[in-house]
Amino acid sequence: MRLYPDMYSLIRQVQQATSHPARVCAVLTGAAPLDLQNNETTFPELQARIAKTIDYMKSLKPEQFEGSDDREVTASGRTLPGRVLLLTHIFPHFYFHCTTAYDILRHAGVVLAKSDFIGTRAEI
Numbered sequence: 568m569r570l571y572p573d574m575y576s577l578i579r580q581v582q583q584a585t586s587h588p589a590r591v592c593a594v595l596t597g598a599a600p601l602d603l604q605n606n607e608t609t610f611p612e613l614q615a616r617i618a619k620t621i622d623y624m625k626s627l628k629p630e631q632f633e634g635s636d637d638r639e640v641t642a643s644g645r646t647l648p649g650r651v652l653l654l655t656h657i658f659p660h661f662y663f664h665c666t667t668a669y670d671i672l673r674h675a676g677v678v679l680a681k682s683d684f685i686g687t688r689a690e691i
Contacts, residue, residue: 568675570667577671579605581613584664585620591657592624594642595649596631 569576575583582605593600601623607613635649642652669684 568671570671570674574667575664577668577675578607578613580664580668580671581616582607584661584668585616587657587660587664589620589623591642591653592627594640594652595635596627598627598631 582603586603586605589601589603592598601620603616603620607616636653637648637650639646640649640652643656645652645656665684669679673679
């Protein structure tokens with residue numbers, strides 16, 4: 568399903584929401600990129616892709632990111648400081664695709680609330 572004919576489908580939204588963070592982690596750390604095939608067709612396959620992405624990101628150590636905020640990195644044909652890449656490209660794309668996937672699910676009748684998207688408030 569998609570919200571409009573020229574928009575990505577739900578499956579492609581999830582693929583994009585997982586590929587952006589995985590790619591930037593590889594670029595910022597110098598780690599081998601995660602192999603994501605973009606061949607999912609079912610919810611279990613999408614859930615496995617999400618789990619694979621989370622596991623990959625959890626496998627990276629904080630020290631691997633040290634210095635990447637100011638280091639020049641190249642991604643999508645652009646060279647810029649890691650911080651700039653993260654804040655002006657990756658975060659907006661990630662949240663756009665997550666929000667659009669959420670909207671597609673809501674439009675399809677899946678019972679979700681804002682808290683399902685942003686999580687619950689942690690006790691301070």
